[in-house]
Amino acid sequence: xxxxxxxxxxxxxxAVELNAVTRLFGANPALVRADVRVSxxxxxxxxxxxxxxxxxxxxxxxxxxxxxxxxxxxxxxxLVRERDAIxxxxxxxxxxxxxxxxxxxxxxxxxxxxxxxVDGADIQAALxxxxxLEVAGERVRGFSQGMxxxxxxxxxxxxxxxxxxxxxxxxxxxxxxxxxxxxxxREASRDGRAVVVATHHAMQRGLADRVxxxxxxxxxxxxxx
Amino acid sequence: MSxxxxxxxxxxxxxxxxxxxxxxxxxxxxxxxxxLVSFGFxxxxxxxxxxxxxxxLLWMAVLFAAVIAARRAYQIESEDGALEGLLLAPIDxxxxxxxxxAAVALQLLMLVACALVLVVVLFDLTVRDPLVLAAAFGxxxxxxxxxxxxxxxxAEAARTREALFPTLVxxxxxxxxxxxxxxxxxxxxxxxxxxxxxxxLLVAFDVVFVSLGVLVFGFLMED
Amino acid sequence: xxxAARGLGTATSRSGERLLGVAALLGLGLSATLSLxxxxxxxxxxxxxxxxxxxxxxxxxxxxxxxxxxxxxVAYLRTSRTRWDRVAAASAEIGVxxxxxxxxxxxxxxxPVWGTWWTWDPRLTTTAMLLLIYIGYLAVRRITDNPxxxxxxxxxxxxxxxxxVPIVHLSVVWWxxxxxxxxxxxxxxxxxxxxxxxxxxxAVGAFTIVYAYLIAVRLRVGRLEERAARExxxxxxxxxxxxxx
Numbered sequence: 001x002x003x004x005x006x007x008x009x010x011x012x013x014x015a016v017e018l019n020a021v022t023r024l025f026g027a028n029p030a031l032v033r034a035d036v037r038v039s040x041x042x043x044x045x046x047x048x049x050x051x052x053x054x055x056x057x058x059x060x061x062x063x064x065x066x067x068x069x070x071x072x073x074x075x076x077x078x079l080v081r082e083r084d085a086i087x088x089x090x091x092x093x094x095x096x097x098x099x100x101x102x103x104x105x106x107x108x109x110x111x112x113x114x115x116x117x118v119d120g121a122d123i124q125a126a127l128x129x130x131x132x133l134e135v136a137g138e139r140v141r142g143f144s145q146g147m148x149x150x151x152x153x154x155x156x157x158x159x160x161x162x163x164x165x166x167x168x169x170x171x172x173x174x175x176x177x178x179x180x181x182x183x184x185x186r187e188a189s190r191d192g193r194a195v196v197v198a199t200h201h202a203m204q205r206g207l208a209d210r211v212x213x214x215x216x217x218x219x220x221x222x223x224x225x
Numbered sequence: 226m227s228x229x230x231x232x233x234x235x236x237x238x239x240x241x242x243x244x245x246x247x248x249x250x251x252x253x254x255x256x257x258x259x260x261l262v263s264f265g266f267x268x269x270x271x272x273x274x275x276x277x278x279x280x281x282l283l284w285m286a287v288l289f290a291a292v293i294a295a296r297r298a299y300q301i302e303s304e305d306g307a308l309e310g311l312l313l314a315p316i317d318x319x320x321x322x323x324x325x326x327a328a329v330a331l332q333l334l335m336l337v338a339c340a341l342v343l344v345v346v347l348f349d350l351t352v353r354d355p356l357v358l359a360a361a362f363g364x365x366x367x368x369x370x371x372x373x374x375x376x377x378x379x380a381e382a383a384r385t386r387e388a389l390f391p392t393l394v395x396x397x398x399x400x401x402x403x404x405x406x407x408x409x410x411x412x413x414x415x416x417x418x419x420x421x422x423x424x425x426l427l428v429a430f431d432v433v434f435v436s437l438g439v440l441v442f443g444f445l446m447e448d
Numbered sequence: 449x450x451x452a453a454r455g456l457g458t459a460t461s462r463s464g465e466r467l468l469g470v471a472a473l474l475g476l477g478l479s480a481t482l483s484l485x486x487x488x489x490x491x492x493x494x495x496x497x498x499x500x501x502x503x504x505x506x507x508x509x510x511x512x513x514x515x516x517x518x519x520x521x522v523a524y525l526r527t528s529r530t531r532w533d534r535v536a537a538a539s540a541e542i543g544v545x546x547x548x549x550x551x552x553x554x555x556x557x558x559x560p561v562w563g564t565w566w567t568w569d570p571r572l573t574t575t576a577m578l579l580l581i582y583i584g585y586l587a588v589r590r591i592t593d594n595p596x597x598x599x600x601x602x603x604x605x606x607x608x609x610x611x612x613v614p615i616v617h618l619s620v621v622w623w624x625x626x627x628x629x630x631x632x633x634x635x636x637x638x639x640x641x642x643x644x645x646x647x648x649x650x651a652v653g654a655f656t657i658v659y660a661y662l663i664a665v666r667l668r669v670g671r672l673e674e675r676a677a678r679e680x681x682x683x684x685x686x687x688x689x690x691x692x693x
Contacts (some may be wrong), residue, residue, distance in 0.1 A: 026593035027681060064309055065448050066596070088315040096306030100238065102245035114234045115314040139245070148305075375608070379588065379601060389587055393605070396580035397612050400619035407623065422622070430615055437611060441604045444525055448597060 014073075015040045015194035016061055016163060021070035023056050030056040032217040033070070038194045040162075043185060043207060045225060046198040048214035054198035055094075057214075058165045061196065062092035074163055088117070091161035095171045097148040101141040105132055105151050108140060109158065118158050126154040130180050146177040153180045164188045166197040182207060228323070231316045235324025239298060240331060248297055249332050256293065257286045257340050265347050272349055279348040280409035284402055286340055287333060287362075288369065291398075292391045294332045295373025298325045299381040308381065312446050322442035326367075326374030326435070333366040353415030357424070361408035364427035368401040371434040378445050400430050452523075465668065468661040475654030482647035490644075499557040501647055505655035506550035510575060512659065513543025514610055517585070521606030524599055533599035536606055537589065538666035542659060544582040550575055570624050574617040581609040 016038040023031040031053040038044050046054040059065045061074060063083040071078070077085040099108045106123055113120040127136045130150040140148065149169070156164065169181045182204055188195050189209075197203070208225040243249060264282040269275050302308035311321050341362075344350050352358050372394050380390035404423040411420035483501035490497035520536035523529075554572045555565045566572075585605045592598050 024681070026595075027677065029681065062313055064313060068596075084315050087313050090313075092309075092313060094306070096309070098307040098310035099305050100242050100301065100307060101304055102242045103238070107241070111234065111238050112310070112314075115231060115311070115316055117315065379591070382591070382597075389584075389591065392580075392587060393584040396577050396584065396616075397608065399577055400612075400615045403619040403623045426615075426619055426622070433611060433615065434608075437608055441525070441607060444600045444604050447600070448594070 094167035231320035232323035239328035291369035318443035330370035357412035510547035518610035521603035
């Protein structure tokens with residue numbers, strides 16, 4: 001089975017796959033023999049208690065962490081050997097919004113766009129879509145968590161990543177920001193881009209395609225949302 | 226080259242954030258000033274002693290300031306997980322090192338300018354060869370910023386071991402301290418040709434550490 | 449690199465380790481005999497000068513160990529194979545001891561000869577800086593228990609530290625040459641007499657074998673530690689395929 005995957009390394013039938021991936025932090029197994037396959041356009045939800053390993057799965061997919069054992073690929077690129085290619089096409093959103101306090105929303109977006117290789121011409125439009133156009137020039141320091149998350153959504157909108165990874169994206173959000181995140185997921189799925197979301201919140205009906213339940217670092221069962 | 230372009234983007238962002246946050250003005254400058262005044266009390270009030278030790282004390286202040294500035298350069302990346310954002314960006318990680326080191330070097334140069342004024346006033350230092358002096362501090366700032374910019378990323382990940390960062394950095398930058406103080410002393414007394422040798426050492430140090438940093442920084446960021 | 453790894457494997461096998469142990473004992477015995485009995489006392493310094501037969505080998509090992517740390521660190525960064533990290537860590541732990549020994553003996557030797565504990569002699573000063581860099585290396589290893597991170601970070605220190613040492617030495621030598629003392633004494637004296645040189649070389653050789661033996665032991669202990677950690681972990685992991693290390 002693995003040989004087949006090796007041969008079709010560049011195949012995009014599977015957008016993301018993890019094969020028996022284990023991740024240890026010191027002596028602590030955060031993830032144990034995880035097998036995950038995500039297809040393009042699919043919205044996969046990860047559920048489970050704190051410490052179940054959902055964040056670890058996402059971070060491994062994003063290449064923020066490398067697997068201790070096992071291997072995997074994103075868009076056909078190897079998780080360990082072809083990280084830069086994966087990073088070009090993958091966006092990881094978490095409750096840490098990666099914004100600089102003393103820069104404005106627009107300046108933050110301009111900075112990240114330059115590093116992420118995204119054209120900065122649409123920054124104003126993106127901020128408008130998330131309802132932050134009036135505060136585009138204000139320092140992020142004064143923003144609420146909901147506003148910050150919306151800036152992050154704007155950043156992801158500009159990127160249009162092939163793989164969208166969301167880690168507890170709804171935490172501490174107001175209704176407007178919540179909708180913005182849902183729009184993001186819906187749009188990505190419609191475009192045939194893969195989405196993986198880890199969340200405690202109930203998701204809007206029809207948004208998710210499949211659910212994986214995790215506990216103690218293992219995937220315990222799969223289900224319909 | 227995209228490496229330099231990304232480094233410039235990061236450096237510009239750091240400088241802009243620093244101008245707004247005014248951390249250097251609010252913290253670094255007063256720290257250096259307090260340190261120099263304290264040195265004055267500790268070694269004075271005899272003018273001879275102060276004059277003789279002035280270059281060394283000035284460089285000590287710059288050294289400590291470099292440690293603080295380098296720590297701070299990476300602290301701002303932890304505020305909201307931005308460091309991971311830099312890790313996940315499809316850029317050469319060496320750009321982060323170069324950008325941050327450049328921003329720290331700039332801060333140190335501003336600090337040096339102010340500290341120099343203070344030392345001239347407090348310790349009655351006269352400088353015969355300002356060009357050599359400027360070169361010494363310029364090259365020294367680059368060297369200190371390179372080492373600090375390289376290991377500052379460790380300090381962020383190892384927040385529980387606060388003293389580790391200076392313990393790592395200070396032995397490594399000994400050549401900068403030695404060469405810088407010698408060159409400053411020679412510049413003050415106008416012996417330019419002897420100073421050139423020390424400037425050469427500083428150049429060598431800078432070249433080595435900037436190159437090393439570019440080569441190995443990625444290993445420090447990845448997990 | 450593979451040749452080196454295979455050689456390392458042979459030298460640190462159980463039988464290789466035992467062989468090294470015996471050789472080390474013999475070497476030390478021979479060295480002690482030569483340095484304490486056969487070699488004459490120094491004309492100027494007397495019996496104190498015999499400290500040289502331990503001080504110089506210790507200093508030699510301080511630098512040899514760090515060279516090994518450097519080479520292993522580069523090897524680790526290029527291949528990501530844990531064996532190189534194990535060698536680097538072992539060499540650092542052993543090296544720091546010999547460095548401290550060299551410095552202490554240097555001071556002990558210096559007090560009766562120069563009248564002070566410390567004169568900022570260039571070689572001793574550089575060795576003191578080396579000690580600090582070693583300590584930095586070992587401190588970095590304690591920050592994280594993530595083995596890959598620990599290996600990578602310490603490898604970077606190993607490389608950067610080693611490259612820095614010659615620069616430090618150069619700066620200290622130039623720095624010291626400004627202040628020529630009225631009596632500039634080389635620790636070994638201006639000339640070394642024949643039998644003293646032999647004793648010194650034998651001492652250096654014996655200590656090097658001791659170093660190799662200690663490395664072999666430390667590597668074996670390291671392997672045991674890792675195996676114990678893996679076995680403690682495996683009930684929680686089920687059967688986890690062991691990644692080729």
